[in-house]
Amino acid sequence: MKALQYLNKYFSKYKWRIIIGLLITILSKLLALQVPRIIGDSFNIVEDYLDNTISDLAFVKHELLMNVLIIVGVALLSGFFTFLMRQTIIVTSRLIEFDLKNEIYQQYQKLSLNFYKKNRTGDLMNRISEDVSKVRMYVGPAIMYTMNMIVLFAVGFTQMLQVDKQLTLYTLIPFPLLSISIFILSKVIHKRSTIVQQYLSKLTTFNQEFFSGIDVVKSYGIERSIIKDFDVISDESKEKNIDLQKANALFFPLMILLIGISNLIVIYIGGLRYINGEIQSGVIIEFIMYVNILTWPVAVVGWVTSMVQQAEASQARINEFLDEVPEIQNTNNNPTPIKGKVTFKDVSFTYEDTNITALKNIDLTVEAGETLAILGNTGSGKSTIIELISRLYDVTKGVILIDDTPIIEANLYDVRSQIGFVPQDPFLFSDTIGNNIKFGKEEATKDEIIDAAKNAVVHDNIVEFTNGYDTILGERGVTLSGGQKQRVSIARAIIKNPKILIFDDCLSAVDTETEEKILSNLEKVSKNKTTFIISHRVSSAKNADKIIVLDEGRIAQQGTHNQLIKTEGYYKDLYEQQLLEKEI
Numbered sequence: 001m002k003a004l005q006y007l008n009k010y011f012s013k014y015k016w017r018i019i020i021g022l023l024i025t026i027l028s029k030l031l032a033l034q035v036p037r038i039i040g041d042s043f044n045i046v047e048d049y050l051d052n053t054i055s056d057l058a059f060v061k062h063e064l065l066m067n068v069l070i071i072v073g074v075a076l077l078s079g080f081f082t083f084l085m086r087q088t089i090i091v092t093s094r095l096i097e098f099d100l101k102n103e104i105y106q107q108y109q110k111l112s113l114n115f116y117k118k119n120r121t122g123d124l125m126n127r128i129s130e131d132v133s134k135v136r137m138y139v140g141p142a143i144m145y146t147m148n149m150i151v152l153f154a155v156g157f158t159q160m161l162q163v164d165k166q167l168t169l170y171t172l173i174p175f176p177l178l179s180i181s182i183f184i185l186s187k188v189i190h191k192r193s194t195i196v197q198q199y200l201s202k203l204t205t206f207n208q209e210f211f212s213g214i215d216v217v218k219s220y221g222i223e224r225s226i227i228k229d230f231d232v233i234s235d236e237s238k239e240k241n242i243d244l245q246k247a248n249a250l251f252f253p254l255m256i257l258l259i260g261i262s263n264l265i266v267i268y269i270g271g272l273r274y275i276n277g278e279i280q281s282g283v284i285i286e287f288i289m290y291v292n293i294l295t296w297p298v299a300v301v302g303w304v305t306s307m308v309q310q311a312e313a314s315q316a317r318i319n320e321f322l323d324e325v326p327e328i329q330n331t332n333n334n335p336t337p338i339k340g341k342v343t344f345k346d347v348s349f350t351y352e353d354t355n356i357t358a359l360k361n362i363d364l365t366v367e368a369g370e371t372l373a374i375l376g377n378t379g380s381g382k383s384t385i386i387e388l389i390s391r392l393y394d395v396t397k398g399v400i401l402i403d404d405t406p407i408i409e410a411n412l413y414d415v416r417s418q419i420g421f422v423p424q425d426p427f428l429f430s431d432t433i434g435n436n437i438k439f440g441k442e443e444a445t446k447d448e449i450i451d452a453a454k455n456a457v458v459h460d461n462i463v464e465f466t467n468g469y470d471t472i473l474g475e476r477g478v479t480l481s482g483g484q485k486q487r488v489s490i491a492r493a494i495i496k497n498p499k500i501l502i503f504d505d506c507l508s509a510v511d512t513e514t515e516e517k518i519l520s521n522l523e524k525v526s527k528n529k530t531t532f533i534i535s536h537r538v539s540s541a542k543n544a545d546k547i548i549v550l551d552e553g554r555i556a557q558q559g560t561h562n563q564l565i566k567t568e569g570y571y572k573d574l575y576e577q578q579l580l581e582k583e584i
C-alpha cells in the first residue's frame with residue numbers, strides 16, 4: 001500500500017465528497033439491515049400466535065401487513081441511497097483519474113530528452129492510460145465496496161450480537177481462516193499483476209513501434225516475422241494473465257465455501273438452541289438473512305483485494321515516472337534577455353546511455369548576428385553542438401555562454417523561446433499546414449504565415465493543394481514530400497522571429513536551385529540573428545561568417561570559405577568534389 005499513499009493528497013482534496021459518500025453508505029446499509037429484523041419479528045409473531053402466546057388474529061394480521069409495508073419502504077429508500085452512494089464515490093474516482101492523468105502529463109512535459117531516449121513511447125502511454133485506469137478502480141469501486149463491507153459488518157454484527165451473542169460467535173468461526181487465505185492470495189495476486197502490467201506495456205510498445213515503422217515493415221516484406229515476434233510476446237502475456245486469473249478465480253469459491261459453513265453453523269447451532277427453547281424460530285431466519293446479506297461484501301473482499309493489489313502495482317509504475325527529477329532544470333525565474341552571442345569554452349560532452357564522447361574540448365565564439373556553418377562527416381558531433389545550445393542536454397565538461405552568461409544560469413524558457421530550430425528529420429503534426437507553421441508563433445496572422453512560407457520557398461507548393469494552407473497533414477505529415485516537409489519546418493522557425501536560428505542539415509532533401517533560393521531568403525530574414533547551419537554541402541556554408549569542420553568531436557578546421565578552400569583538408573576536398581559534380 002506504500003505506492004498508493006501517493007493518492008492521499010487527492011483524497012484530502014475531495015474529502016467532503018468522500019465523507020458524504022460514507023454517510024450515505026452508512027444510511028443505506030442501516031436501512032438494508034432492518035429487513036432481517038423485521039422478517040425475524042414477523043416469524044416470531046406467527047410463532048407466538050401458534051403457541052397461543054398471542055390470541056388476537058386481527059392484531060397478528062395487522063402486524064404482518066405493517067411489516068410488509070415497512071420492508072417495501074425500506075427497500076425503496078435503501079435502493080435510492082445506494083444510487084446516491086455510487087454517484088458520489090464513482091464520480092469522485094473519475095475526478096481523481098482526471099487529476100492524476102493531468103499530473104502525469106505535466107510531468108512528461110517537464111522531463112528531459114534523455115528520459116524519452118531511455119523509455120519507450122508505448123510504456124509512457126501505457127502508464128498514463130492503462131495504469132491510471134487500474135488506479136481508478138482503487139479510488140472508486142474498491143473504496144466504495146470496502147466502505148460497504150465495513151459498514152455492513154459493523155452494523156450487522158452489532159445487531160446480531162444484540163439478538164443472540166452465542167450464535168453470533170459461532171458464525172464468526174470461519175473468519176480467521178478467511179483472513180489468512182485472503183492474505184496469502186493477495187500476495188500472489190500482487191506479484192502476478194505487476195508482471196501482467198509489464199507485459200501489457202511490452203505489447204503496447206511493440207505495436208506502437210510497428211505502426212510507426214509500418215512503411216519499413218511493408219517494404220521489407222517482414223510482416224510474417226513481425227507477427228511471429230508479436231505472437232511470442234502475446235503468448236507470454238496470455239500465460240501471465242492466466243496465472244493471474246487462476247489466483248483470482250480461487251477467491252470466489254473460497255468465500256462461498258466459508259459463507260456456506262457459516263450458514264450450516266447457524267442452522268445447526270440455532271436448531272439445537274431452538275429445540276432447547278432458548279430462542280424463537282425468527283432468530284434463526286434473521287441470522288440466515290444476516291449471513292447472506294454479509295455474503296456479498298465478504299465475496300467481494302477477494303475482488304477488492306485484487307483491485308487494490310493491481311492498483312498498487314500500477315501506482316508504483318506511475319510513481320517511478322512522477323519521482324523522476326528532470327535532468328535539465330531551470331535555475332533562473334527572472335527574465336533573461338537574449339541577444340544571441342554563443343560561446344563554447346572547452347566543452348566536452350558524453351552521451352550517458354551510449355558513453356559516446358560526441359564533443360571534445362570545443363572552443364568557439366559566434367557573435368550575435370553572425371552565421372556559423374558546421375560541416376563534418378556523419379557522427380562527427382554536429383547535431384550534438386546544436387542540442388547543447390538548445391539545452392536539451394547539459395555539457396559534461398566546460399561551459400556554454402549565451403551573451404556571456406553561463407547557459408545554465410539563464411532562464412531556460414527565455415533561451416528556448418529565442419531559438420528557432422529546424423531539425424534533421426522535421427516532425428509535422430496531424431493538423432493543417434497553416435497551423436503547423438503557426439506552431440512557431442501562436443498569434444501569427446495569415447499574412448505572416450504566407451510570408452514565412454514564401455521565405456522558405458514552399459508557398460507555391462502549398463497553394464497548389466486544393467485547400468491551400470488549410471490542407472490537413474496525415475500522421476507525421478505523410479502527404480508532403482521530404483523536401484516540402486523540410487521547408488514547412490523552416491517556415492515554422494522563421495515565423496518565430498527568434499534571436500538564434502538553427503538549421504540542422506535541413507536542406508538535404510531540396511534540390512540545389514531551391515537551396516540557393518532558400519539561402520538567399522534566409523540571408524534576409526536572418527539579418528541580426530545568430531544563425532547555425534549544419535550541412536554536408538559547401539553551397540550552404542560558403543556565405544557564412546565562420547565555418548568549422550568537425551572530426552570525431554573535435555574542431556579540425558575553422559575559417560571563412562575563402563580561407564578554407566586554400567587550406568588542404570576536408571573542406572577543400574569537399575569543395576572540389578562538389579564543384580566537379582556540378583560541372584558533370
Ligand SMILES: Nc1ncnc2c1ncn2[C@@H]1O[C@H](COP(=O)(O)OP(=O)(O)OP(=O)(O)O)[C@@H](O)[C@H]1O
Binds near residue numbers: 376378381
Ligand atoms: N541521443 C544519443 N544518445 C547516444 N549517442 C548519441 C545520441 N545522439 C548522437 N549520439 C552519438 O554521438 C555521436 C555524434 O552524433 P551527432 O548526431 O552529433 O553527429 P552528426 O555529426 O550530427 O551526424 P550526422 O551528420 O549523421 O547527423 C555519434 O557517434 C552518435 O552515435
